[in-house]
Amino acid sequence: MKLLRYGEAGAEKPGMLDAEGRLRDLSDHVGDISGAVLTPEGLSSLSAIDPASLPVVEGAPRIGACVGDIGKMVCVGLNYADHAAEAGMDIPPEPILFFKATSAICGPNDDIRIPRGSEKTDWEVELGIVIGKPASYVDEADAMDHVAGYCIVNDVSERAFQIERAGQWVKGKSADTFGPTGPWMVTADEVADPQALAMWLEVDGHRYQDGSTATMVYGVRHLVSYISQFMSLQPGDIISTGTPPGVGMGQKPPVYLREGQEIACGIEGLGTQRQRTIAWNA
Structure with missing residues:
Protein backbone atom coordinates (compact mmCIF):
# COMPACT_ATOMS: atom_id res chain seq x y z
CA MET A 1 0.00 0.00 0.00
CA LYS A 2 0.93 3.61 -0.55
CA LEU A 3 -0.48 5.71 2.28
CA LEU A 4 -0.42 9.49 2.34
CA ARG A 5 -1.97 12.61 3.80
CA TYR A 6 -3.44 15.48 1.80
CA GLY A 7 -4.95 18.89 2.42
CA GLU A 8 -3.98 22.15 4.05
CA ALA A 9 -1.16 22.10 6.60
CA GLY A 10 -2.53 21.13 9.98
CA ALA A 11 -5.77 19.77 8.52
CA GLU A 12 -4.54 16.87 6.41
CA LYS A 13 -6.79 13.91 5.63
CA PRO A 14 -5.69 10.27 5.25
CA GLY A 15 -5.45 8.80 1.79
CA MET A 16 -4.35 5.82 -0.24
CA LEU A 17 -3.11 5.52 -3.80
CA ASP A 18 -4.89 2.94 -5.93
CA ALA A 19 -3.20 0.77 -8.57
CA GLU A 20 -3.67 3.51 -11.19
CA GLY A 21 -2.06 6.14 -8.99
CA ARG A 22 -5.34 7.87 -8.12
CA LEU A 23 -5.69 9.40 -4.68
CA ARG A 24 -8.48 7.82 -2.62
CA ASP A 25 -9.93 9.22 0.61
CA LEU A 26 -9.61 7.07 3.75
CA SER A 27 -11.43 9.45 6.09
CA ASP A 28 -14.37 7.09 6.63
CA HIS A 29 -12.01 4.42 7.94
CA VAL A 30 -9.25 6.17 9.90
CA GLY A 31 -8.68 9.62 11.31
CA ASP A 32 -5.05 9.92 10.22
CA ILE A 33 -2.02 7.96 9.05
CA SER A 34 -0.47 7.81 12.49
CA GLY A 35 -0.13 5.83 15.70
CA ALA A 36 -2.19 2.65 15.86
CA VAL A 37 -3.00 2.84 12.14
CA LEU A 38 0.67 2.00 11.47
CA THR A 39 0.77 -1.09 13.68
CA PRO A 40 0.60 -4.54 12.04
CA GLU A 41 -3.06 -4.76 13.04
CA GLY A 42 -3.85 -1.31 11.71
CA LEU A 43 -2.16 -1.92 8.37
CA SER A 44 -3.85 -5.30 8.07
CA SER A 45 -7.24 -3.60 8.42
CA LEU A 46 -6.37 -1.07 5.73
CA SER A 47 -5.11 -3.75 3.37
CA ALA A 48 -8.52 -5.42 3.53
CA ILE A 49 -10.19 -2.34 2.04
CA ASP A 50 -10.91 -2.40 -1.68
CA PRO A 51 -9.43 0.87 -2.98
CA ALA A 52 -12.20 1.01 -5.60
CA SER A 53 -14.69 1.44 -2.75
CA LEU A 54 -13.02 4.65 -1.58
CA PRO A 55 -13.96 8.12 -2.91
CA VAL A 56 -11.58 9.54 -5.51
CA VAL A 57 -10.01 12.83 -4.47
CA GLU A 58 -10.36 15.20 -7.39
CA GLY A 59 -7.91 17.93 -8.38
CA ALA A 60 -4.37 18.29 -7.11
CA PRO A 61 -4.49 18.92 -3.37
CA ARG A 62 -1.40 19.73 -1.32
CA ILE A 63 0.36 16.60 -0.07
CA GLY A 64 1.40 16.65 3.58
CA ALA A 65 4.02 14.63 5.41
CA CYS A 66 3.02 11.01 4.91
CA VAL A 67 2.85 10.30 8.66
CA GLY A 68 1.00 12.43 11.19
CA ASP A 69 1.77 13.08 14.86
CA ILE A 70 5.38 11.94 14.49
CA GLY A 71 6.77 11.46 17.98
CA LYS A 72 10.41 11.76 16.96
CA MET A 73 12.63 11.77 13.93
CA VAL A 74 15.93 10.05 14.66
CA CYS A 75 18.61 10.77 12.08
CA VAL A 76 21.83 8.91 11.29
CA GLY A 77 25.00 10.77 10.32
CA LEU A 78 27.79 9.65 7.97
CA ASN A 79 25.99 6.39 7.23
CA TYR A 80 27.15 6.04 3.61
CA ALA A 81 30.76 5.03 3.04
CA ASP A 82 31.06 7.19 -0.07
CA HIS A 83 29.51 10.21 1.68
CA ALA A 84 31.92 9.87 4.62
CA ALA A 85 34.80 9.87 2.12
CA GLU A 86 33.33 12.96 0.42
CA ALA A 87 33.23 14.72 3.79
CA GLY A 88 36.80 13.67 4.55
CA MET A 89 35.69 11.81 7.67
CA ASP A 90 36.23 8.30 8.92
CA ILE A 91 33.41 5.76 8.89
CA PRO A 92 32.00 5.89 12.43
CA PRO A 93 32.52 2.75 14.56
CA GLU A 94 28.86 2.99 15.63
CA PRO A 95 25.92 4.87 14.10
CA ILE A 96 26.00 8.61 14.79
CA LEU A 97 22.55 9.64 16.02
CA PHE A 98 20.92 13.05 16.22
CA PHE A 99 17.38 14.39 16.23
CA LYS A 100 15.54 16.65 13.85
CA ALA A 101 12.85 18.68 15.61
CA THR A 102 9.38 17.51 14.59
CA SER A 103 8.47 21.17 13.92
CA ALA A 104 10.84 20.94 10.92
CA ILE A 105 8.73 18.25 9.25
CA CYS A 106 6.64 19.41 6.30
CA GLY A 107 5.04 18.16 3.11
CA PRO A 108 7.23 16.76 0.33
CA ASN A 109 6.50 19.63 -2.04
CA ASP A 110 6.26 22.48 0.45
CA ASP A 111 8.58 25.46 0.08
CA ILE A 112 11.89 25.33 1.96
CA ARG A 113 12.54 28.56 3.84
CA ILE A 114 16.17 29.64 4.03
CA PRO A 115 16.81 30.60 7.68
CA ARG A 116 17.83 34.10 8.69
CA GLY A 117 21.59 34.48 8.49
CA SER A 118 22.05 31.25 6.54
CA GLU A 119 24.85 31.00 4.01
CA LYS A 120 25.24 27.21 3.92
CA THR A 121 21.83 25.58 3.55
CA ASP A 122 22.34 22.12 2.04
CA TRP A 123 20.37 19.11 0.81
CA GLU A 124 20.38 15.38 1.70
CA VAL A 125 18.04 12.82 0.14
CA GLU A 126 17.49 9.98 2.61
CA LEU A 127 15.54 6.77 3.11
CA GLY A 128 13.08 7.11 5.99
CA ILE A 129 12.06 4.07 8.06
CA VAL A 130 8.56 4.36 9.55
CA ILE A 131 8.15 2.39 12.77
CA GLY A 132 4.94 0.37 13.07
CA LYS A 133 5.42 -1.74 16.19
CA PRO A 134 6.88 -0.56 19.50
CA ALA A 135 10.57 -1.44 19.70
CA SER A 136 12.75 -1.61 22.79
CA TYR A 137 15.94 -3.71 23.03
CA VAL A 138 15.08 -5.44 19.76
CA ASP A 139 17.43 -8.09 18.33
CA GLU A 140 18.54 -7.60 14.73
CA ALA A 141 16.82 -10.86 13.80
CA ASP A 142 13.47 -9.35 14.81
CA ALA A 143 14.06 -5.75 13.76
CA MET A 144 12.14 -5.85 10.48
CA ASP A 145 8.98 -6.91 12.33
CA HIS A 146 8.89 -3.36 13.71
CA VAL A 147 9.00 -1.58 10.34
CA ALA A 148 5.70 -0.34 8.92
CA GLY A 149 7.18 1.04 5.73
CA TYR A 150 9.50 3.50 4.03
CA CYS A 151 9.42 7.05 2.71
CA ILE A 152 11.65 9.81 1.37
CA VAL A 153 13.13 12.41 3.72
CA ASN A 154 15.08 15.46 2.55
CA LYS A 173 18.87 20.39 11.14
CA SER A 174 15.73 21.77 12.71
CA ALA A 175 14.64 25.00 11.06
CA ASP A 176 10.99 25.02 10.02
CA THR A 177 10.58 23.27 6.62
CA PHE A 178 13.90 21.40 6.98
CA GLY A 179 12.19 18.00 6.94
CA PRO A 180 10.16 17.36 3.76
CA THR A 181 8.73 13.86 4.24
CA GLY A 182 6.79 11.74 1.75
CA PRO A 183 5.00 11.93 -0.67
CA TRP A 184 3.73 8.62 0.67
CA MET A 185 4.71 5.75 2.89
CA VAL A 186 5.13 2.47 1.03
CA THR A 187 4.38 -0.45 3.32
CA ALA A 188 7.27 -2.80 4.02
CA ASP A 189 5.69 -5.71 2.16
CA GLU A 190 6.06 -3.77 -1.12
CA VAL A 191 9.79 -3.04 -0.69
CA ALA A 192 11.64 -6.24 -1.52
CA ASP A 193 15.05 -5.01 -0.35
CA LEU A 201 18.62 14.63 -5.98
CA GLU A 202 18.76 17.57 -8.39
CA VAL A 203 18.94 21.33 -7.90
CA ASP A 204 17.70 23.43 -10.84
CA GLY A 205 17.91 20.34 -13.03
CA HIS A 206 21.54 19.51 -12.16
CA ARG A 207 21.94 16.07 -10.61
CA TYR A 208 24.14 16.26 -7.53
CA ARG A 221 17.88 -3.98 10.30
CA HIS A 222 20.91 -2.85 12.30
CA LEU A 223 19.63 0.70 12.79
CA VAL A 224 16.26 -0.33 14.19
CA SER A 225 17.94 -2.73 16.59
CA TYR A 226 20.73 -0.32 17.54
CA ILE A 227 18.51 2.70 18.20
CA SER A 228 16.10 0.59 20.26
CA GLN A 229 18.94 -0.06 22.73
CA PHE A 230 18.97 3.64 23.66
CA MET A 231 15.30 4.65 23.41
CA SER A 232 11.96 3.05 22.70
CA LEU A 233 10.63 3.47 19.19
CA GLN A 234 6.90 3.99 18.80
CA PRO A 235 4.48 3.62 15.87
CA GLY A 236 4.88 6.67 13.66
CA ASP A 237 8.46 7.45 14.67
CA ILE A 238 10.77 7.91 11.68
CA ILE A 239 14.43 7.00 11.31
CA SER A 240 16.18 9.02 8.60
CA THR A 241 19.06 6.80 7.58
CA GLY A 242 21.72 9.07 6.06
CA VAL A 255 27.58 24.80 -3.45
CA TYR A 256 24.73 25.86 -1.20
CA LEU A 257 21.06 26.64 -1.68
CA ARG A 258 19.85 30.18 -2.27
CA GLU A 259 16.41 31.71 -2.72
CA GLY A 260 14.52 30.93 -5.91
CA GLN A 261 15.88 27.45 -6.61
CA GLU A 262 14.05 24.20 -7.27
CA ILE A 263 14.97 20.88 -5.68
CA ALA A 264 13.78 17.49 -6.92
CA CYS A 265 14.64 14.18 -5.30
CA GLY A 266 13.45 10.60 -5.35
CA ILE A 267 14.02 7.05 -4.21
CA GLU A 268 13.20 4.01 -6.32
CA GLY A 269 9.62 2.91 -5.65
CA LEU A 270 8.96 5.65 -3.08
CA GLY A 271 8.03 8.55 -5.35
CA THR A 272 9.54 12.01 -5.74
CA GLN A 273 9.65 15.34 -3.94
CA ARG A 274 9.85 18.85 -5.39
CA GLN A 275 10.58 21.96 -3.36
CA ARG A 276 11.18 25.64 -4.03
CA THR A 277 13.53 27.66 -1.83
CA ILE A 278 12.22 30.97 -0.52
CA ALA A 279 13.30 33.66 1.93
CA TRP A 280 12.43 33.09 5.58
CA ASN A 281 9.86 35.90 5.59
CA ALA A 282 8.46 35.28 2.12
Whole structure:
Protein backbone atom coordinates (compact mmCIF):
# COMPACT_ATOMS: atom_id res chain seq x y z
CA MET A 1 0.00 0.00 0.00
CA LYS A 2 0.93 3.61 -0.55
CA LEU A 3 -0.48 5.71 2.28
CA LEU A 4 -0.42 9.49 2.34
CA ARG A 5 -1.97 12.61 3.80
CA TYR A 6 -3.44 15.48 1.80
CA GLY A 7 -4.95 18.89 2.42
CA GLU A 8 -3.98 22.15 4.05
CA ALA A 9 -1.16 22.10 6.60
CA GLY A 10 -2.53 21.13 9.98
CA ALA A 11 -5.77 19.77 8.52
CA GLU A 12 -4.54 16.87 6.41
CA LYS A 13 -6.79 13.91 5.63
CA PRO A 14 -5.69 10.27 5.25
CA GLY A 15 -5.45 8.80 1.79
CA MET A 16 -4.35 5.82 -0.24
CA LEU A 17 -3.11 5.52 -3.80
CA ASP A 18 -4.89 2.94 -5.93
CA ALA A 19 -3.20 0.77 -8.57
CA GLU A 20 -3.67 3.51 -11.19
CA GLY A 21 -2.06 6.14 -8.99
CA ARG A 22 -5.34 7.87 -8.12
CA LEU A 23 -5.69 9.40 -4.68
CA ARG A 24 -8.48 7.82 -2.62
CA ASP A 25 -9.93 9.22 0.61
CA LEU A 26 -9.61 7.07 3.75
CA SER A 27 -11.43 9.45 6.09
CA ASP A 28 -14.37 7.09 6.63
CA HIS A 29 -12.01 4.42 7.94
CA VAL A 30 -9.25 6.17 9.90
CA GLY A 31 -8.68 9.62 11.31
CA ASP A 32 -5.05 9.92 10.22
CA ILE A 33 -2.02 7.96 9.05
CA SER A 34 -0.47 7.81 12.49
CA GLY A 35 -0.13 5.83 15.70
CA ALA A 36 -2.19 2.65 15.86
CA VAL A 37 -3.00 2.84 12.14
CA LEU A 38 0.67 2.00 11.47
CA THR A 39 0.77 -1.09 13.68
CA PRO A 40 0.60 -4.54 12.04
CA GLU A 41 -3.06 -4.76 13.04
CA GLY A 42 -3.85 -1.31 11.71
CA LEU A 43 -2.16 -1.92 8.37
CA SER A 44 -3.85 -5.30 8.07
CA SER A 45 -7.24 -3.60 8.42
CA LEU A 46 -6.37 -1.07 5.73
CA SER A 47 -5.11 -3.75 3.37
CA ALA A 48 -8.52 -5.42 3.53
CA ILE A 49 -10.19 -2.34 2.04
CA ASP A 50 -10.91 -2.40 -1.68
CA PRO A 51 -9.43 0.87 -2.98
CA ALA A 52 -12.20 1.01 -5.60
CA SER A 53 -14.69 1.44 -2.75
CA LEU A 54 -13.02 4.65 -1.58
CA PRO A 55 -13.96 8.12 -2.91
CA VAL A 56 -11.58 9.54 -5.51
CA VAL A 57 -10.01 12.83 -4.47
CA GLU A 58 -10.36 15.20 -7.39
CA GLY A 59 -7.91 17.93 -8.38
CA ALA A 60 -4.37 18.29 -7.11
CA PRO A 61 -4.49 18.92 -3.37
CA ARG A 62 -1.40 19.73 -1.32
CA ILE A 63 0.36 16.60 -0.07
CA GLY A 64 1.40 16.65 3.58
CA ALA A 65 4.02 14.63 5.41
CA CYS A 66 3.02 11.01 4.91
CA VAL A 67 2.85 10.30 8.66
CA GLY A 68 1.00 12.43 11.19
CA ASP A 69 1.77 13.08 14.86
CA ILE A 70 5.38 11.94 14.49
CA GLY A 71 6.77 11.46 17.98
CA LYS A 72 10.41 11.76 16.96
CA MET A 73 12.63 11.77 13.93
CA VAL A 74 15.93 10.05 14.66
CA CYS A 75 18.61 10.77 12.08
CA VAL A 76 21.83 8.91 11.29
CA GLY A 77 25.00 10.77 10.32
CA LEU A 78 27.79 9.65 7.97
CA ASN A 79 25.99 6.39 7.23
CA TYR A 80 27.15 6.04 3.61
CA ALA A 81 30.76 5.03 3.04
CA ASP A 82 31.06 7.19 -0.07
CA HIS A 83 29.51 10.21 1.68
CA ALA A 84 31.92 9.87 4.62
CA ALA A 85 34.80 9.87 2.12
CA GLU A 86 33.33 12.96 0.42
CA ALA A 87 33.23 14.72 3.79
CA GLY A 88 36.80 13.67 4.55
CA MET A 89 35.69 11.81 7.67
CA ASP A 90 36.23 8.30 8.92
CA ILE A 91 33.41 5.76 8.89
CA PRO A 92 32.00 5.89 12.43
CA PRO A 93 32.52 2.75 14.56
CA GLU A 94 28.86 2.99 15.63
CA PRO A 95 25.92 4.87 14.10
CA ILE A 96 26.00 8.61 14.79
CA LEU A 97 22.55 9.64 16.02
CA PHE A 98 20.92 13.05 16.22
CA PHE A 99 17.38 14.39 16.23
CA LYS A 100 15.54 16.65 13.85
CA ALA A 101 12.85 18.68 15.61
CA THR A 102 9.38 17.51 14.59
CA SER A 103 8.47 21.17 13.92
CA ALA A 104 10.84 20.94 10.92
CA ILE A 105 8.73 18.25 9.25
CA CYS A 106 6.64 19.41 6.30
CA GLY A 107 5.04 18.16 3.11
CA PRO A 108 7.23 16.76 0.33
CA ASN A 109 6.50 19.63 -2.04
CA ASP A 110 6.26 22.48 0.45
CA ASP A 111 8.58 25.46 0.08
CA ILE A 112 11.89 25.33 1.96
CA ARG A 113 12.54 28.56 3.84
CA ILE A 114 16.17 29.64 4.03
CA PRO A 115 16.81 30.60 7.68
CA ARG A 116 17.83 34.10 8.69
CA GLY A 117 21.59 34.48 8.49
CA SER A 118 22.05 31.25 6.54
CA GLU A 119 24.85 31.00 4.01
CA LYS A 120 25.24 27.21 3.92
CA THR A 121 21.83 25.58 3.55
CA ASP A 122 22.34 22.12 2.04
CA TRP A 123 20.37 19.11 0.81
CA GLU A 124 20.38 15.38 1.70
CA VAL A 125 18.04 12.82 0.14
CA GLU A 126 17.49 9.98 2.61
CA LEU A 127 15.54 6.77 3.11
CA GLY A 128 13.08 7.11 5.99
CA ILE A 129 12.06 4.07 8.06
CA VAL A 130 8.56 4.36 9.55
CA ILE A 131 8.15 2.39 12.77
CA GLY A 132 4.94 0.37 13.07
CA LYS A 133 5.42 -1.74 16.19
CA PRO A 134 6.88 -0.56 19.50
CA ALA A 135 10.57 -1.44 19.70
CA SER A 136 12.75 -1.61 22.79
CA TYR A 137 15.94 -3.71 23.03
CA VAL A 138 15.08 -5.44 19.76
CA ASP A 139 17.43 -8.09 18.33
CA GLU A 140 18.54 -7.60 14.73
CA ALA A 141 16.82 -10.86 13.80
CA ASP A 142 13.47 -9.35 14.81
CA ALA A 143 14.06 -5.75 13.76
CA MET A 144 12.14 -5.85 10.48
CA ASP A 145 8.98 -6.91 12.33
CA HIS A 146 8.89 -3.36 13.71
CA VAL A 147 9.00 -1.58 10.34
CA ALA A 148 5.70 -0.34 8.92
CA GLY A 149 7.18 1.04 5.73
CA TYR A 150 9.50 3.50 4.03
CA CYS A 151 9.42 7.05 2.71
CA ILE A 152 11.65 9.81 1.37
CA VAL A 153 13.13 12.41 3.72
CA ASN A 154 15.08 15.46 2.55
CA ASP A 155 17.32 16.14 5.56
CA VAL A 156 17.83 19.83 4.79
CA SER A 157 20.79 21.15 6.78
CA GLU A 158 22.40 24.51 7.53
CA ARG A 159 26.08 23.54 7.67
CA ALA A 160 27.36 26.63 9.50
CA PHE A 161 24.74 26.18 12.22
CA GLN A 162 25.46 22.44 12.31
CA ILE A 163 29.26 22.45 12.34
CA GLU A 164 30.58 25.93 13.10
CA ARG A 165 28.29 27.12 15.90
CA ALA A 166 29.37 24.63 18.63
CA GLY A 167 27.16 22.03 20.26
CA GLN A 168 25.02 19.38 18.63
CA TRP A 169 24.05 18.96 14.98
CA VAL A 170 20.38 19.54 15.79
CA LYS A 171 20.88 23.33 15.46
CA GLY A 172 21.59 22.96 11.76
CA LYS A 173 18.87 20.39 11.14
CA SER A 174 15.73 21.77 12.71
CA ALA A 175 14.64 25.00 11.06
CA ASP A 176 10.99 25.02 10.02
CA THR A 177 10.58 23.27 6.62
CA PHE A 178 13.90 21.40 6.98
CA GLY A 179 12.19 18.00 6.94
CA PRO A 180 10.16 17.36 3.76
CA THR A 181 8.73 13.86 4.24
CA GLY A 182 6.79 11.74 1.75
CA PRO A 183 5.00 11.93 -0.67
CA TRP A 184 3.73 8.62 0.67
CA MET A 185 4.71 5.75 2.89
CA VAL A 186 5.13 2.47 1.03
CA THR A 187 4.38 -0.45 3.32
CA ALA A 188 7.27 -2.80 4.02
CA ASP A 189 5.69 -5.71 2.16
CA GLU A 190 6.06 -3.77 -1.12
CA VAL A 191 9.79 -3.04 -0.69
CA ALA A 192 11.64 -6.24 -1.52
CA ASP A 193 15.05 -5.01 -0.35
CA PRO A 194 15.49 -1.62 1.34
CA GLN A 195 19.26 -2.00 0.82
CA ALA A 196 18.98 -1.94 -2.96
CA LEU A 197 17.13 1.29 -3.77
CA ALA A 198 18.45 3.90 -6.21
CA MET A 199 18.22 7.47 -4.96
CA TRP A 200 18.90 10.87 -6.50
CA LEU A 201 18.62 14.63 -5.98
CA GLU A 202 18.76 17.57 -8.39
CA VAL A 203 18.94 21.33 -7.90
CA ASP A 204 17.70 23.43 -10.84
CA GLY A 205 17.91 20.34 -13.03
CA HIS A 206 21.54 19.51 -12.16
CA ARG A 207 21.94 16.07 -10.61
CA TYR A 208 24.14 16.26 -7.53
CA GLN A 209 23.24 13.01 -5.77
CA ASP A 210 22.98 9.71 -7.64
CA GLY A 211 23.45 6.85 -5.19
CA SER A 212 21.99 3.73 -3.69
CA THR A 213 21.01 2.47 -0.26
CA ALA A 214 23.41 -0.39 -1.02
CA THR A 215 26.30 1.78 0.21
CA MET A 216 24.85 2.29 3.68
CA VAL A 217 27.36 1.46 6.40
CA TYR A 218 24.64 0.39 8.84
CA GLY A 219 21.51 -1.03 7.22
CA VAL A 220 17.86 -0.85 8.18
CA ARG A 221 17.88 -3.98 10.30
CA HIS A 222 20.91 -2.85 12.30
CA LEU A 223 19.63 0.70 12.79
CA VAL A 224 16.26 -0.33 14.19
CA SER A 225 17.94 -2.73 16.59
CA TYR A 226 20.73 -0.32 17.54
CA ILE A 227 18.51 2.70 18.20
CA SER A 228 16.10 0.59 20.26
CA GLN A 229 18.94 -0.06 22.73
CA PHE A 230 18.97 3.64 23.66
CA MET A 231 15.30 4.65 23.41
CA SER A 232 11.96 3.05 22.70
CA LEU A 233 10.63 3.47 19.19
CA GLN A 234 6.90 3.99 18.80
CA PRO A 235 4.48 3.62 15.87
CA GLY A 236 4.88 6.67 13.66
CA ASP A 237 8.46 7.45 14.67
CA ILE A 238 10.77 7.91 11.68
CA ILE A 239 14.43 7.00 11.31
CA SER A 240 16.18 9.02 8.60
CA THR A 241 19.06 6.80 7.58
CA GLY A 242 21.72 9.07 6.06
CA THR A 243 22.60 10.29 2.59
CA PRO A 244 24.81 9.22 -0.33
CA PRO A 245 27.52 11.52 -1.73
CA GLY A 246 26.76 14.67 -3.69
CA VAL A 247 25.71 17.09 -0.96
CA GLY A 248 26.50 20.76 -1.48
CA MET A 249 29.16 20.78 1.23
CA GLY A 250 31.07 18.09 -0.68
CA GLN A 251 31.29 19.98 -3.98
CA LYS A 252 34.57 21.59 -4.99
CA PRO A 253 34.04 24.42 -4.31
CA PRO A 254 31.00 23.92 -2.03
CA VAL A 255 27.58 24.80 -3.45
CA TYR A 256 24.73 25.86 -1.20
CA LEU A 257 21.06 26.64 -1.68
CA ARG A 258 19.85 30.18 -2.27
CA GLU A 259 16.41 31.71 -2.72
CA GLY A 260 14.52 30.93 -5.91
CA GLN A 261 15.88 27.45 -6.61
CA GLU A 262 14.05 24.20 -7.27
CA ILE A 263 14.97 20.88 -5.68
CA ALA A 264 13.78 17.49 -6.92
CA CYS A 265 14.64 14.18 -5.30
CA GLY A 266 13.45 10.60 -5.35
CA ILE A 267 14.02 7.05 -4.21
CA GLU A 268 13.20 4.01 -6.32
CA GLY A 269 9.62 2.91 -5.65
CA LEU A 270 8.96 5.65 -3.08
CA GLY A 271 8.03 8.55 -5.35
CA THR A 272 9.54 12.01 -5.74
CA GLN A 273 9.65 15.34 -3.94
CA ARG A 274 9.85 18.85 -5.39
CA GLN A 275 10.58 21.96 -3.36
CA ARG A 276 11.18 25.64 -4.03
CA THR A 277 13.53 27.66 -1.83
CA ILE A 278 12.22 30.97 -0.52
CA ALA A 279 13.30 33.66 1.93
CA TRP A 280 12.43 33.09 5.58
CA ASN A 281 9.86 35.90 5.59
CA ALA A 282 8.46 35.28 2.12
